[in-house]
Amino acid sequence: MAFVSQQEESLSTLLKESRAFQASEEFKKNAWANDPAIYEKAKRDPEAYWADWASQLDWFEKWNKVLEWNPPYAKWFVGGKINASVNCLDRHVRTEKKNKAAILWEGEDGRERVLTYGTLYRDVNKFANALKTLGVKRGDRVAIYMPMIPELVTAVLASARIGAIHSVVFGGFSAEALRDRINDAEAKVLVTADGGYRRGQIVPLKHDADYALMGTPSIEKVVVVSRLGIPQRMKTGRDLWYHELMNEAAPFCEPEKMDSEDILFTLYTSGTTGKPKGIIHTTGGYLTGTYATAKWVFDLKESDIFWCTADIGWITGHSYIIYGPMANGATQVMYEGAPDWPSKDRFWKIIEKYGVTVFYTAPTAIRAFMKWGTDFVEKADLSSLRLLGSVGEPINPEAWMWYYKHIGRERCPIVDTWWQTETGMILITPLAGITTLKPGSATKPFPGIEADLVDEKGNSVAVGGGYVVLRKPWPAMLRGIYKDPERYQQTYWNRWKDIYFTGDGGRRDEDGYFWFLGRVDDVINVSGHRIGTAEVESALVDHPLVAEAAVVSRPHEIKGVAIVAFVTLKEGARKAEQDTKKLAGELKEHVQSKIGAIARPEEILFSRDLPKTRSGKIMRRLLRDIATGKVLGDTTTLADPAVVEQLKHQYEEEE
Numbered sequence: 153m154a155f156v157s158q159q160e161e162s163l164s165t166l167l168k169e170s171r172a173f174q175a176s177e178e179f180k181k182n183a184w185a186n187d188p189a190i191y192e193k194a195k196r197d198p199e200a201y202w203a204d205w206a207s208q209l210d211w212f213e214k215w216n217k218v219l220e221w222n223p224p225y226a227k228w229f230v231g232g233k234i235n236a237s238v239n240c241l242d243r244h245v246r247t248e249k250k251n252k253a254a255i256l257w258e259g260e261d262g263r264e265r266v267l268t269y270g271t272l273y274r275d276v277n278k279f280a281n282a283l284k285t286l287g288v289k290r291g292d293r294v295a296i297y298m299p300m301i302p303e304l305v306t307a308v309l310a311s312a313r314i315g316a317i318h319s320v321v322f323g324g325f326s327a328e329a330l331r332d333r334i335n336d337a338e339a340k341v342l343v344t345a346d347g348g349y350r351r352g353q354i355v356p357l358k359h360d361a362d363y364a365l366m367g368t369p370s371i372e373k374v375v376v377v378s379r380l381g382i383p384q385r386m387k388t389g390r391d392l393w394y395h396e397l398m399n400e401a402a403p404f405c406e407p408e409k410m411d412s413e414d415i416l417f418t419l420y421t422s423g424t425t426g427k428p429k430g431i432i433h434t435t436g437g438y439l440t441g442t443y444a445t446a447k448w449v450f451d452l453k454e455s456d457i458f459w460c461t462a463d464i465g466w467i468t469g470h471s472y473i474i475y476g477p478m479a480n481g482a483t484q485v486m487y488e489g490a491p492d493w494p495s496k497d498r499f500w501k502i503i504e505k506y507g508v509t510v511f512y513t514a515p516t517a518i519r520a521f522m523k524w525g526t527d528f529v530e531k532a533d534l535s536s537l538r539l540l541g542s543v544g545e546p547i548n549p550e551a552w553m554w555y556y557k558h559i560g561r562e563r564c565p566i567v568d569t570w571w572q573t574e575t576g577m578i579l580i581t582p583l584a585g586i587t588t589l590k591p592g593s594a595t596k597p598f599p600g601i602e603a604d605l606v607d608e609k610g611n612s613v614a615v616g617g618g619y620v621v622l623r624k625p626w627p628a629m630l631r632g633i634y635k636d637p638e639r640y641q642q643t644y645w646n647r648w649k650d651i652y653f654t655g656d657g658g659r660r661d662e663d664g665y666f667w668f669l670g671r672v673d674d675v676i677n678v679s680g681h682r683i684g685t686a687e688v689e690s691a692l693v694d695h696p697l698v699a700e701a702a703v704v705s706r707p708h709e710i711k712g713v714a715i716v717a718f719v720t721l722k723e724g725a726r727k728a729e730q731d732t733k734k735l736a737g738e739l740k741e742h743v744q745s746k747i748g749a750i751a752r753p754e755e756i757l758f759s760r761d762l763p764k765t766r767s768g769k770i771m772r773r774l775l776r777d778i779a780t781g782k783v784l785g786d787t788t789t790l791a792d793p794a795v796v797e798q799l800k801h802q803y804e805e806e807e
């Protein structure tokens with residue numbers, strides 16, 4: 153790839169020396185998971201294996217059955233009673249962990265805060281009581297739209313404590329996206345903040361939320377955290393300041409005894425239609441799965457300082473900032489802002505300052521660091537690091553090598569972790585104390601996970617390409633789509649009987665290693681963020697001048713893939729060429745305001761007609777080839793219907 157520097161010439165040599173991709177003997181010796189026999193043991197009796205993990209958590213009442221599997225519905229630890237906040241807090245504050253740092257927080261503006269397990273416990277209890285005084289009851293939904301500040305963790309765990317279902321909406325989503333998610337969940341309370349910092353700018357969350365709140369009949373109260381200290385217009389009877397509620401709140405809140413299968417949270421993710429899916433996660437199994445994987449994959453020890461750079465608005469933050477690491481009583485860094493603010497060495501400065509030992513980030517970030525050059529990295533002391541992780545999209549071997557050399561300084565193993573919002577927990581990943589690493593491969597299923605690669609018919613492909621599936625239920629698996637059981641069945645279980653379809657394509661090599669090749673459905677993964685092409689298309693046709701739109705992806709050196717939109721304008725709305733440039737900008741803006749910056753198309757191409765098959769299906773392969781420049785050097789000729797017609801014929805013949 154073009155962006156790989158000359159220094160990476162040594163890549164092939166390193167690749168051959170597979171010895172270089174094993175953890176050190178020292179690492180292996182001390183790792184929680186270092187005995188290959190655990191794979192066999194888990195396979196022999198998966199239920200006993202998962203029960204063993206579950207019994208490391210605190211339960212009010214033990215389960216009477218490990219698994220009840222009525223495809224496509226699983227129940228784990230049936231009859232067990234548990235509370236997630238108790239497992240993240242109470243059980244630590246009863247021990248010497250009480251005064252251990254839970255969160256080392258750094259604001260983008262340089263502000264620092266340290267929350268111990270003890271102080272976080274106090275805050276969560278108080279906020280749980282505050283939510284109760286606002287009328288929130290077990291089973292009610294609490295929407296959370298916040299910057300990456302400790303109060304976000306407090307709000308999540310406080311909801312869990314009283315048995316309310318949290319629904320975190322990523323702070324980068326637009327007001328409209330927030331409104332739709334609040335309405336689907338019928339949330340009673342929204343927790344937000346006056347704003348946060350991102351790349352030196354203020355993200356005005358409360359301001360955007362106010363816009364969303366004009367169309368959210370279920371919301372009764374809005375709690376506002378003062379992060380920036382900016383005065384807000386507070387609606388009387390609806391809006392309340394977080395700090396005022398906290399001043400009044402009683403210090404202890406009895407945790408609800410939740411059923412293992414009670415819903416812990418919903419989190420919206422994109423699918424193949426225009427409407428996001430509210431993924432349902434329940435309590436006992438989710439906690440077991442995130443606890444187990446956080447412990448073994450990240451090898452978390454008392455002395456570690458873990459840093460997962462994801463936003464809590466995504467599943468990665470739910471599972472590997474909040475529930476997994478906190479159930480393990482880990483110390484973490486939490487950072488509010490951008491990696492390049494005020495300069496491109498911010499992450500390395502943070503690692504150096506806090507002595508981060510385990511660092512978990514995304515390939516898109518790694519590719520950006522590569523592009524920024526090694527100067528920013530080399531000046532930092534990264535010697536505290538001992539383990540690196542990657543998540544969100546396939547990591548290309550070049551990025552893997554760069555990460556290994558320049559961040560890990562050839563000392564740190566890399567765990568490339570494959571999973572999804574739906575899986576709740578990491579499913580395919582190396583265990584650094586055991587697995588020989590191959591750059592670009594997520595390697596093998598976590599012990600107890602039955603992942604497979606199959607052909608169209610559902611037959612297992614031992615070596616070669618296929619669809620990635622899961623043959624057996626796992627504890628943190630989704631339990632459905634909120635208010636849409638039909639779609640749950642349709643999306644994941646309709647291809648092959650009782651087999652979960654991930655939507656990913658991949659390859660399995662001679663050693664049984666998985667190599668992910670990306671999505672095979674109409675979902676695209678931009679910078680590790682999942683976006684449905686249909687969502688972007690419906691945002692485009694929402695614009696008054698647009699008749700039709702088709703969205704495809706094309707490779708992008710940093711984002712992985714970028715969004716390219718083909719747009720047909722309404723009759724009479726056709727513009728002169730200089731106007732289309734302006735209109736393209738306007739349409740990008742429109743998509744951003746409908747969904748959020750992550751969905752903003754990289755390029756808009758205007759076409760007189762969208763090429764369709766005789767049966768009326770948009771010819772996406774042709775559009776992809778146009779978008780990547782494989783056909784049609786000059787895309788302005790798309791305005792000529794004859795050109796499109798001609799291309800269509802070429803492709804129809806091939807199809």
Ligand code: WT7
Nearest residue numbers: 468543544545546568569570571572573668682
């Ligand atoms: C999709 C899930 C799970 C956290 C972040 C994304 C892709 C994720 C990897 C990886 C190759 C990966 C898949 C998956 N993906 N991790 N290590 N290697 N691909 O969560 O938004 O639910 O997206 O991300 O395509 O299906 P998500």
